[in-house]
Amino acid sequence: QSALTQPASVSGSPGQSITISCTGTSSDVGIYKFVSWYQQHPGKAPKLMIYEITKRPSGVSSRFSGSKSGNTASLTISGLQAEDEAEYYCCSYAGSSTPYVFGSGTKVTVL
Amino acid sequence: EVQLVESGGGLLQPGGSLRLSCAASGFTFNYYSMNWVRQAPGKGLEWLSYISSDSSSILYADSVKGRFTISRDNAKNSLYLQINSLRDEDTAVYYCARQGLWFGEPKYYFDYWGQGTLVTVSS
Numbered sequence: 001q002s003a004l005t006q007p008a009s010v011s012g013s014p015g016q017s018i019t020i021s022c023t024g025t026s027s028d029v030g031i032y033k034f035v036s037w038y039q040q041h042p043g044k045a046p047k048l049m050i051y052e053i054t055k056r057p058s059g060v061s062s063r064f065s066g067s068k069s070g071n072t073a074s075l076t077i078s079g080l081q082a083e084d085e086a087e088y089y090c091c092s093y094a095g096s097s098t099p100y101v102f103g104s105g106t107k108v109t110v111l
Numbered sequence: 112e113v114q115l116v117e118s119g120g121g122l123l124q125p126g127g128s129l130r131l132s133c134a135a136s137g138f139t140f141n142y143y144s145m146n147w148v149r150q151a152p153g154k155g156l157e158w159l160s161y162i163s164s165d166s167s168s169i170l171y172a173d174s175v176k177g178r179f180t181i182s183r184d185n186a187k188n189s190l191y192l193q194i195n196s197l198r199d200e201d202t203a204v205y206y207c208a209r210q211g212l213w214f215g216e217p218k219y220y221f222d223y224w225g226q227g228t229l230v231t232v233s234s
Binding site: 001003032034036038044045046047048051052057089091093096097098099100101102103104105 | 146148155156157158161170172173206208211218219220221222223224225226227
């Protein structure tokens with residue numbers, strides 16, 4: 001199972017919106033509604049930001065939103081803030097034998 | 112408050128073995144499926160293994176199948192990962208991660224993570 005493809009880096013100025021893509025295949029992202037997104041600050045554990053493509057856990061800012069089209073899922077951060085600077089990983093369910101595949105990660109830089 | 116605390120990492124030689132532990136608190140451990148995920152230095156996340164709430168279902172990534180063994184002790188609120196025949200490429204931070212649950216149905220995401228334990232394999 002290959003890693004999902006994410007851009008290595010995305011940047012934006014404070015207040016702007018950015019979108020991170022996550023491209024998989026018809027065996028993972030394309031077939032399941034179980035795409036999640038994780039934020040990881042340096043030296044810290046990942047934090048769940050989005051699950052089941054569009055849902056936000058309690059406590060996660062509404063500035064974070066998710067979507068999916070075909071084999072590509074996306075995470076949008078609106079009203080970019082300095083605290084959003086981190087690494088972001090997507091993850092998709094990929095079936096009952098090897099259930100999870102992560103994306104390659106995207107470094108978000110706030111200019 | 113949900114807490115997951117990993118332990119057992121350290122500096123080990125190739126070919127050696129170790130057992131990682133994850134102590135859970137702040138939730139009813141025996142309701143939840145659990146997972147191990149690792150992150151090599153400067154690299155991305157890699158899912159390793161899954162265990163259902165009652166240990167009846169266990170899954171491994173192909174990259175670790177045969178060398179890694181996941182287990183849990185619900186009486187001790189603990190999750191374990193036995194790693195044998197250590198290789199240089201096993202050097203990573205190892206995280207335990209709780210799988211989501213919604214009205215008794217496991218969900219396919221990780222809602223809580225531990226802080227990780229570093230395993231360094233080097234001669």
